[in-house]
Amino acid sequence: MSEPFDVVDLIHRKRDGGVLETAELQWLVSRFTTGYVANEQMAALAMAIFLQGMERREIYDLTQAMIASGERMDFSSLSRPTTDKHSTGGVGDKITLPLMPLVASFGAAVPQLSGRGLGHTGGTLDKLESIPGWRAELSNEEMLQQLEEVGGVICAAGAGLAPADKKLYALRDITGTVEAIPLIASSIMSKKIAEGTGALVLDVKFGTGAFMREEAKARELARTMVDLGKDAGVKMSALLTNMNTPLGKTIGNANEVRESVEVLAGGGPEDVVELTCALATEMLALAGITDVDVREHLRGGQAMDVWRRSIEAQGGDPDAAMPTPKFSHEVRAERDGVLVRQDALAFGQSAWRLGAGRARPGAPVVHAAGIDLAVKPGDAVRAGDLLWTLHADDASKFERALEALDGGWEIGDEAPQTQPLILDRIS
Known part of the structure; x- marks a missing residue:
């Protein structure tokens, strides 16, 4: 049987700034998933997309084709409205941990299908696996049951969701096309739409410790993903947040879980509380739950109850002792002054070198490794x-x-200008 399209023609057209049609993109993704379209050809197309971009309709068609390559989840049987959050990743970003139980404690269902870390950005599943007994892998039936009974779940995304994305992502990683906004947006949104949530809030970060360093690029990515979700019938909003400085006072795995529990107990660093509450307010509003005082509710303890129940439901012991490090090294100030800079990338890479992250997929992480910050800028x-x-x-x-850490921090004589943590909301 002859093929309806020629992949080389499609590469030529995109390379020269042309537009790919819906049927062409559907065929391309389908035949790439089955192996008919070679990796070299998809790599060439990815570079053409990186250089020439894609129109809104093309990105939507690419996303839908990636969703069609695998299974779709269905939460329509739940008695609660579903709402979810996705972060583009950063240093010290443990927000999912207090956020899921907080939003679920208002009566929403929060299906947080999360990933593992690579390089200097930490993975939510790696953090939670610091808790003795906790397991990331759940069947769809277990996930649905936990969403109905507890209200929230943080677990690994099944291999059946958007398998074309996994295959394309591996290529982007080795061909210098990771930063292509149409490919980032379709990668993230294909998994999130296939996951079946009714509402999605994006935490799109910019700055030294973020995937997108430039604010303008992060804004473009946020706008592209919000449009993609809305075109697919998902209620959407995005917050543009600052990742020039690590979030909170811990970078690692076990120590970030400890800090998250402090937040659930009504304490914790102000920046973590601020972002958790802002994202919770967005998620609840999109789920139709409004006129709520999220901060007051966080102090009330209901979110902590959901946290404990969710950890227990996944085999973990919320009261178990967390892993502790064998060795610690203190860094002390050599002069009086004010901490004026604390570069997120430098601290993320330092924690990674200590063993908190991994250099290649599948490598183990050291759950007790990381950095505890005694001071923050200002x-x-x-x-x-x-x-x-x-x-x-x-x-x-x-x-x-x-x-x-060399050159990644500075003590000066005057306090730095404060930068807002949340720069903008995009809807």
């Missing part, structure tokens, strides 16, 4: 004050972790 320090503590299970890792 805090006054005296000579000898503790700045941060590095944790590792192998003391030889401290040297390279400290090298990563």
Whole structure:
């Protein structure tokens, strides 16, 4: 049987700035998934898309074709409205952990299908696996049951969701096309739409520790993804958030879980609380739950109840002792002054070198490794004050972790200008 299209023709057209039709994109993704379209050809097309871009309709068709490559989840049997959040990833970004139970405690269902970390950005599943017994892999039946009974679930996305995306992502990673906005947007949104949620809030980060460093690029990505979701019938909004400085006072796995539990107990760092509450308000509004005081509710303890029940439902012990590091190294101030800069990328890479992250997919992480921050930008320090503590299970890792921090922070004489954590809302 002859093929209706020639992949080389499609590569030529996109390379020269042309537009691909709906049927062409459907055929291309389908035949790439089955192996008829070779990796080299898809890599060439990815580069053409990176250089020439795509129209809104093309990105929608690409996304829908990737959804069609696998299964779709259906939450219509639930008695609660579904609402979800996706973050583009950052340093110290543990927001999913307090956010899921907070939103679920208002009566919404929160299906957080999460991933693992690679490089300097941490993975939600890696953090939760610090809890003894907790398991990430759930069947669809277990997920639905937990959403109905507990209200929220954080678990691994099944391999059946948008398999074309997994195959294309692996190619983008080795061909210099990861930053192509049409490919990022279709990658994220194909999985989220296939997941079946009725509403989705995006946390799109910009800054040194973010996937998109430039604010303008992050804004373009947020706009593209919001439009994609709306075109597919999902209620959407996005927050544009600052990732020049690590979020909260912990970077790692076990220590980020501890900080999340502090937030659920009514404490925790203000930036983590601010972003958690802002995203919760967005998620609840899209689910039709309005006129609520999210901060007051967080202090009330209902979210902590959902957290404990969700951990137990996935085999974990919410009261178990968390992993502790074998070795710690303190960094102290050499002069009086004010911390004026704390570069998110430098601290993320340092935590990664300590063992908190992985260099290749499937490698283990050290759950106790990471960094605890004693100060954040704007805090006054005296000579000898503790700045941060590095944790590792192998003391030889401290040297390279400290090298990563070189030039990544600065103590000055005057407080820095404060930057808002949430720059804008896009809907």
